[in-house]
Amino acid sequence: MLKRLQIRNYALIDELEIDFSEHLTIITGETGAGKSILLGALGMVMGERADMKVFYNDGEKCVVEATFDVDRYDLQEFFTENELDYDSELVIRRELSPAGKSRAFVNDTPVNNQILQRLTESLIDLHQQFDTLDIHNVNFQLRMIDALADNAPMLKTYQQGYRKYASDRKKLAALIDQSENGAKEMEFMRFQYEELQKAALVSGEQATMEEELLRLTNAEHIKLTYGSAYNYLNENEQNIIGQLREIGRSMSSTRKFSGELSALSDRLDAVVIDLQDIAKDCERIDERTEHDPQRISEVQERLNIVYKLQKKHAVNTIDDLIKIQEALEAQLGGFTDLGATIAQLEAEIKENADRLYEMAATMSTRRKSVVADFEQKVVQMLTQLSMPHARLQVAIEDTKALSNTGTDDVQFLFASNAGSKYLPIKDVASGGELSRLTLCTKSLVADAIPLPTLIFDEIDSGVSGDVSMKMGLILKELSSRHQVISITHTPQVAARADRHYFVFKKVHENRTVTNVRLLTQEERVRSIAVMLSGNPPSESALNTALELVQG
Numbered sequence: 001m002l003k004r005l006q007i008r009n010y011a012l013i014d015e016l017e018i019d020f021s022e023h024l025t026i027i028t029g030e031t032g033a034g035k036s037i038l039l040g041a042l043g044m045v046m047g048e049r050a051d052m053k054v055f056y057n058d059g060e061k062c063v064v065e066a067t068f069d070v071d072r073y074d075l076q077e078f079f080t081e082n083e084l085d086y087d088s089e090l091v092i093r094r095e096l097s098p099a100g101k102s103r104a105f106v107n108d109t110p111v112n113n114q115i116l117q118r119l120t121e122s123l124i125d126l127h128q129q130f131d132t133l134d135i136h137n138v139n140f141q142l143r144m145i146d147a148l149a150d151n152a153p154m155l156k157t158y159q160q161g162y163r164k165y166a167s168d169r170k171k172l173a174a175l176i177d178q179s180e181n182g183a184k185e186m187e188f189m190r191f192q193y194e195e196l197q198k199a200a201l202v203s204g205e206q207a208t209m210e211e212e213l214l215r216l217t218n219a220e221h222i223k224l225t226y227g228s229a230y231n232y233l234n235e236n237e238q239n240i241i242g243q244l245r246e247i248g249r250s251m252s253s254t255r256k257f258s259g260e261l262s263a264l265s266d267r268l269d270a271v272v273i274d275l276q277d278i279a280k281d282c283e284r285i286d287e288r289t290e291h292d293p294q295r296i297s298e299v300q301e302r303l304n305i306v307y308k309l310q311k312k313h314a315v316n317t318i319d320d321l322i323k324i325q326e327a328l329e330a331q332l333g334g335f336t337d338l339g340a341t342i343a344q345l346e347a348e349i350k351e352n353a354d355r356l357y358e359m360a361a362t363m364s365t366r367r368k369s370v371v372a373d374f375e376q377k378v379v380q381m382l383t384q385l386s387m388p389h390a391r392l393q394v395a396i397e398d399t400k401a402l403s404n405t406g407t408d409d410v411q412f413l414f415a416s417n418a419g420s421k422y423l424p425i426k427d428v429a430s431g432g433e434l435s436r437l438t439l440c441t442k443s444l445v446a447d448a449i450p451l452p453t454l455i456f457d458e459i460d461s462g463v464s465g466d467v468s469m470k471m472g473l474i475l476k477e478l479s480s481r482h483q484v485i486s487i488t489h490t491p492q493v494a495a496r497a498d499r500h501y502f503v504f505k506k507v508h509e510n511r512t513v514t515n516v517r518l519l520t521q522e523e524r525v526r527s528i529a530v531m532l533s534g535n536p537p538s539e540s541a542l543n544t545a546l547e548l549v550q551g
Contacts, residue, residue, distance in 0.1 A: 046124055145367050175341060
């Protein structure tokens with residue numbers, strides 16, 4: 001319930017405060033006096049976008065503060081989820097600075113506009129004559145039918161099950177996708193592993209094969225070089241080793257003459273021995289070296305396999321390829337088949353869906369059971385409000401598909417004139433018709449649905465005095481169970497007030513200022529009389545106004 005609205009430095013308002021009745025508060029005033037300004041300020045509290053041109057005084061900040069009694073709204077969970085301090089008296093404050101900064105507070109805790117909008121949706125139900133009303137919304141239409149059908153307990157249980165159903169279906173889709181992708185990935189990994197396994201890689205073989213290929217492709221040059229070296233060293237008539245032996249025998253005869261000559265002779269003997277070893281190696285290399293095209297092809301083919309695998313896996317050594325092969329083997333060994341998990345989840349989903357379909361069918365039956373009575377009562381009320389040919393039809397279609405509210409698609413269809421086709425409300429109802437339809441439907445479900453504070457802005461605009469009288473009575477009756485605030489131009493509605501505020505403008509220090517005054521009983525009578533006949537009111541208007549107020 002909205003208890004108080006305080007406004008400072010907003011539009012034409014310097015500063016004002018309004019305390020609302022817990023039943024029916026009426027706000028009247030001359031055209032242009034500033035009644036819409038009050039709704040604009042209230043819209044700021046509800047998280048609407050702030051207009052930075054609203055300052056009454058450009059040098060001061062604008063503040064709008066609303067105080068609510070939220071004891072009956074079950075908002076503790078919302079406050080906990082959003083880390084807000086809960087109290088049965090809720091204070092929402094919106095501040096705009098001259099620099100253009102906007103801030104919002106809930107019980108002095110800063111919040112963003114999204115939280116503010118979600119919170120105030122539960123507190124204020126604001127209807128303006130030419131706005132899109134929630135009666136247009138098929139979800140709200142379904143909510144009203146469910147309230148009349150007393151579906152709330154079952155719907156709560158159903159929605160708990162549906163949330164799990166929806167969550168499990170998402171999980172199932174993810175598992176199937178994971179399984180399909182996993183199978184494809186496993187197939188690819190197995191292909192890579194088998195390719196590496198088939199290559200039978202051996203650590204260090206690449207360097208050996210590269211060296212062998214180099215020798216094989218240069219075999220003729222190697223054979224010629226080392227064969228020739230052997231001949232020069234040991235085979236020719238003037239071979240080097242033979243000549244050095246002759247030199248050695250000659251030098252050996254001088255050993256006895258000095259230690260230096262003996263040492264030099266030993267050194268030459270050692271050279272001859274080394275050259276004999278070198279000659280033997282040259283002979284061995286010459287004899288074993290042959291040009292072998294088949295072996296060249298074999299080594300080249302083997303290296304090509306290694307090079308291709310290295311390029312494919314972006315590595316440089318066989319050891320790296322072996323590590324990749326080992327990793328693939330481990331991954332393949334750890335792969336889990338999700339088939340059993342998927343089958344189990346599918347069975348759980350089906351079992352849950354069967355239960356949900358049963359509950360949805362029960363809720364649908366209950367919805368259909370209240371439709372005829374609801375339609376009849378709406379038509380009766382619309383007839384009283386000078387819409388004798390208006391008809392409402394609640395269309396319930398079974399979609400066969402589970403949703404958060406069951407399997408029903410519920411839509412209000414409306415025909416305002418005799419012979420007119422039934423069409424969705426948003427397509428056929430005018431502003432005045434929509435206002436009356438909203439008033440009728442909400443008054444019928446007032447006891448069954450937890451409506452917040454209801455604010456009506458000139459919903460009686462353009463209707464006759466007799467219709468206004470009946471709308472006033474409906475508002476009064478509705479306010480016995482809900483807080484209702486109505487801005488009106490009609491005396492018949494104003495006369496039903498439990499608290500009546502008058503909005504007026506005055507000039508203060510050469511500036512126009514909007515203010516609000518709570519009317520006394522006598523002032524109420526006079527104000528309503530002015531609405532009936534003009535200012536000053538006639539005696540008969542005053543008498544009529546008194547009768548309206550007392551009636």
